[in-house]
Amino acid sequence: MEVLKTKGGNHTDLTGFHQIERTYPDQVITDNFRIVRKLDSQEDAEGNCYDWYEIDHHYRAVDRTGPVAEKAAEDAAALEDALCEQDAAFEERVSAIEDAICELDAAINM
Numbered sequence: 530m531e532v533l534k535t536k537g538g539n540h541t542d543l544t545g546f547h548q549i550e551r552t553y554p555d556q557v558i559t560d561n562f563r564i565v566r567k568l569d570s571q572e573d574a575e576g577n578c579y580d581w582y583e584i585d586h587h588y589r590a591v592d593r594t595g596p597v598a599e600k601a602a603e604d605a606a607a608l609e610d611a612l613c614e615q616d617a618a619f620e621e622r623v624s625a626i627e628d629a630i631c632e633l634d635a636a637i638n639m
Contacts, residue, residue: 532568533582540570540578546586555596562587 535541543564550559568581 531562531584531587533562533564533584535580535582537578538576541580543567543580543582555593557592557595559590559592560587561590 533543535543546561546563548559548561550557562584563586565583565585568583569579570581571579573579
């Protein structure tokens with residue numbers, strides 16, 4: 530048996546299917562489950578309300594693609610910058626070659 534514990538300012542009365550999604554810097558965890566029945570309710574001295582539920586059909590999915598997508602975007606941007614730098618250097622070399630050919634042509638055809 531799996532047990533879900535809730536804590537809050539008020540007691541809960543959960544039924545049916547639920548989905549809880551927690552987002553962290555490196556992943557997103559999604560829990561899906563069905564409430565079978567409420568097991569217990571209690572309160573502490575600070576006024577926090579606790580409820581315990583039996584759950585089933587629990588499925589957890591962990592998505593770690595966020596950091597991978599972010600890294601891919603960073604790599605793509607770095608590659609684009611490198612290509613632009615290479616393109617500018619290529620244009621400078623072509624311009625220098627064209628100038629040298631013009632100078633050579635002018636020297637030969639004097």
